[in-house]
Amino acid sequence: MIFSTLLLALWAGLQAVVAQPLPAKGAASAQFLHEANKKRYYDYSSAVLRGVNIGGWLVLEPFITPSLFESFRTTDSSDAGIPVDEYHFCQALGYEEAESRLVQHWSSWYTEVDFKNMAASGLNFVRIPIGYWAFQTLDSDPYVTGHQEGYLDQAIEWAGKYGLKVWVDVHGMPGSQNGFDNSGLRDSYAFLEDSNLAVAKQVIQYVLEKYSRDEYLDTVIGIELVNEPLGPVLDMQKLTEFYEFGYNYVRNELGRNQVVILHDAFQAYHYWDSELTVDEGDWGVVIDHHHYQAFSSGELARTIDEKISVACEWGSGVLSEAHWTVAGEWSAALTDCPKWLNGVGFGARYDGTWSTSTDSSYYIGSCENNDDFDSWSDERKQNTRKYIEAQLDAFELRGGWVFWCYKTESTVEWDFQRLAYDGMFPQPLSDRQYPNQCGF
Numbered sequence: 001m002i003f004s005t006l007l008l009a010l011w012a013g014l015q016a017v018v019a020q021p022l023p024a025k026g027a028a029s030a031q032f033l034h035e036a037n038k039k040r041y042y043d044y045s046s047a048v049l050r051g052v053n054i055g056g057w058l059v060l061e062p063f064i065t066p067s068l069f070e071s072f073r074t075t076d077s078s079d080a081g082i083p084v085d086e087y088h089f090c091q092a093l094g095y096e097e098a099e100s101r102l103v104q105h106w107s108s109w110y111t112e113v114d115f116k117n118m119a120a121s122g123l124n125f126v127r128i129p130i131g132y133w134a135f136q137t138l139d140s141d142p143y144v145t146g147h148q149e150g151y152l153d154q155a156i157e158w159a160g161k162y163g164l165k166v167w168v169d170v171h172g173m174p175g176s177q178n179g180f181d182n183s184g185l186r187d188s189y190a191f192l193e194d195s196n197l198a199v200a201k202q203v204i205q206y207v208l209e210k211y212s213r214d215e216y217l218d219t220v221i222g223i224e225l226v227n228e229p230l231g232p233v234l235d236m237q238k239l240t241e242f243y244e245f246g247y248n249y250v251r252n253e254l255g256r257n258q259v260v261i262l263h264d265a266f267q268a269y270h271y272w273d274s275e276l277t278v279d280e281g282d283w284g285v286v287i288d289h290h291h292y293q294a295f296s297s298g299e300l301a302r303t304i305d306e307k308i309s310v311a312c313e314w315g316s317g318v319l320s321e322a323h324w325t326v327a328g329e330w331s332a333a334l335t336d337c338p339k340w341l342n343g344v345g346f347g348a349r350y351d352g353t354w355s356t357s358t359d360s361s362y363y364i365g366s367c368e369n370n371d372d373f374d375s376w377s378d379e380r381k382q383n384t385r386k387y388i389e390a391q392l393d394a395f396e397l398r399g400g401w402v403f404w405c406y407k408t409e410s411t412v413e414w415d416f417q418r419l420a421y422d423g424m425f426p427q428p429l430s431d432r433q434y435p436n437q438c439g440f
Contacts, residue, residue, distance in 0.1 A: 041257035041284050042165070042221035044324040048400040049165070050429055051125030052118060052416050053329060054155065055405030057109050058130045058148045059171045060086040061182050063340040064408045068105060084344040085181040086131070086172075091142040099144045106151045112158045118406065119162035121420055122429040126164050127328060127402045128155055129171030129227060131184045132203045138174055138196075143184070160219040167261060167328075167402075168211050169224040174199045178230035181343055189230065192238045200226075201245060208250040212258035222286060223250070224261035224328075231265030239265060240275060247276050247285065259284045263328070273322035286399070287321060289314070290329035291391070294336045297349045301364050304383040307334070308390040312438035315394025326399040331414050332388050332424060334380070337367035338411035373412050373422050384413070384424050390437045392426070397440070 056064025062084070072082045072092065083089040090098040118126065133141055134148035152168070159166045172183040174197075175190025190196055204225055211220045225246040229239055247260050262272065264287055276282040291314050293299040293307050302310070318325040335350040336342055347353025347361075354361035369375040376384075395401035403425075408415045412422070419425035426432065 041217070042259055044259070044286060044326070044399060048396050049125040049326055049402060050123055050396075050400055051127060051164075051402040052123060052406040053402055053404045054110060054126055054128045055182075055414075056408065057106065058128065058134065058151060059182060059184060060089060060105075062344050063338050063411065064405065064414075065105070065109065066339055067409055068101065069340075069344065079345045082344050085184060085186045087142060087185040090144055095142070095144065098142075099147075102144050103147060106147060110151075110155065112161075114406065115155070115158040115162050115164060117417075119164055121416075121427065124164060125166070125400070125402065126155075126159055126406075127167040127169050127224075128152060129169045129182075131172035132170060132174055132200060133172070133184065135203050135206055136199060138199060156216065156219055164219075165221045166219050167222040167224055168207060168220060169227055169261075169328075170204065170207060171227040173203075173226055173229075177226050177234070178228050179233075180228065180230075183227070186343065189233050191226075191229065192235055192242070197238070197242070200242070204246050205249055208246060208256070208258065209254060212250055212254060212256035217258065220258070222259040222261045224263065224288060226263065228263055228290065229265045231267050234265070236265065236267075244276065247282065251282070251284070257284065259286055261286045261288050261326075261328075262323075263288045263290070269317045270321055277322050286324045286326055287318075288326055288328035289318065291327055292329075292331060292333065294331070294333040294341075295349075297354075297361055297364070300334075300336060300350050304334075304386060307387055308437055311387065311390040312394050314391070315397040315438060315440075318398055324399055327391075327395040327401045329404040330391055330395070330401060331404050332384050332419055333413040334383060334387065335365070335367065335370060335413065337370035338408075338414065341411070341414075371410050371412055373418065381424065384419075386434045386437065388419070388425055389432055389434050392429070393432075393438050393440070 055061060060068065062069045069082050069089065074081055083092050093101065130148055130152055131143070133143035133145050134152070137143055137145050156166055172185070173191045175193055176183040176185040176188040177191035179187050179189050191200065208223055211223055225243060231239070243262050250256050250258055250260060262285060264272065272287055276285045293302065293310060314327065336348045337350050342348065342354065347355065348367050349361045350364050351367040352361050352363035392401065403416050405414060405416070407417045412418050416425060420427050
């Protein structure tokens with residue numbers, strides 16, 4: 001992932017920025033902020049989100065719930081024939097059988113007790129991914145539809161009951177915005193093609209209209225227009241226009257006060273500083289940054305001190321950005337060993353079994369027993385706790401954090417529940433065994 005190399009020495013001179021809801025550059029901006037803050041919408045300037053993502057639920061991810069995909073296995077030695085994403089899962093089963101299996105999954109993977117436990121763990125926020133196909137499908141789509149919205153509404157109700165705020169995150173778009181399996185359709189990048197974009201806009205209009213109503217605003221504090229659009233392969237001008245479309249629809253056509261969340265599209269800090277800013281009369285915009293060091297061999301090979309240094313820069317890098325910011329995804333991952341983390345059919349870079357034409361892989365360490373916490377060395381446990389604490393310190397400088405994700409079937413590094421139970425994730429969240437790693 002892309003991250004800033006801003007020196008931590010800048011921190012002392014930037015503390016004042018943290019206190020500002022948005023950095024106003026003139027009297028007009030300050031007045032506009034004053035007026036905007038009178039409106040009924042969530043003020044991120046003084047709050048710190050401490051949250052988790054509800055991953056692998058309303059949008060399938062093979063590495064989070066591998067059992068749903070293992071049912072297709074025909075051989076112990078190959079992933080051949082196993083669907084690589086939700087699109088192919090539904091296509092392989094046919095609508096009725098896919099619907100039966102998914103309804104069972106949606107009804108059981110997250111329940112009210114999970115939201116109760118989140119709040120008991122000190123969390124105050126959840127980000128809930130959902131695919132466009134929950135609301136509308138293309139003629140060619142095999143997706144099961146018509147159920148997910150009800151589960152989303154139930155989750156929002158549970159969140160409100162236990163004092164948790166919510167982002168509704170449109171995680172998958174028609175044609176896919178990034179080619180990742182978590183978009184619903186792997187190895188496709190057709191989101192901004194005209195026919196797909198037209199459906200995406202209709203979906204966004206529906207989501208913005210519904211979840212910006214007054215009845216939701218006490219709990220739903222943001223709508224993310226699209227998760228992780230892959231900027232390096234997309235038309236950034238068209239993506240910017242899509243962001244503007246969503247903002248203008250909720251703010252100007254609907255006249256609603258909902259906060260609009262824009263993922264950074266894997267662009268460098270400050271890329272979005274000139275878009276939808278207070279100086280232009282726009283308000284209530286948050287930039288969502290996602291941070292991992294597990295998806296390239298170079299990142300995986302870093303020492304723990306190097307990883308912590310990078311994590312600290314993630315915190316300082318956002319301090320002078322022109323919008324509110326939140327670290328909407330991050331993890332404890334020091335390896336990419338969990339099965340299918342890189343996708344069905346791919347190995348791990350960490351143990352040298354990864355193979356694609358675009359990224360070389362070399363042996364860094366063994367993945368054996370990676371998901372067995374009891375087999376971890378004391379050094380690995382210490383490093384994991386250090387890495388988590390450094391990220392918490394960094395992200396709480398401004399806006400807060402949303403861990404990916406609350407629970408998985410089998411992996412430890414991506415599972416808040418397991419990490420907290422095993423003493424890797426601080427409980428209470430303010431506890432530090434390794435304070436001041438970032439120097440602030």
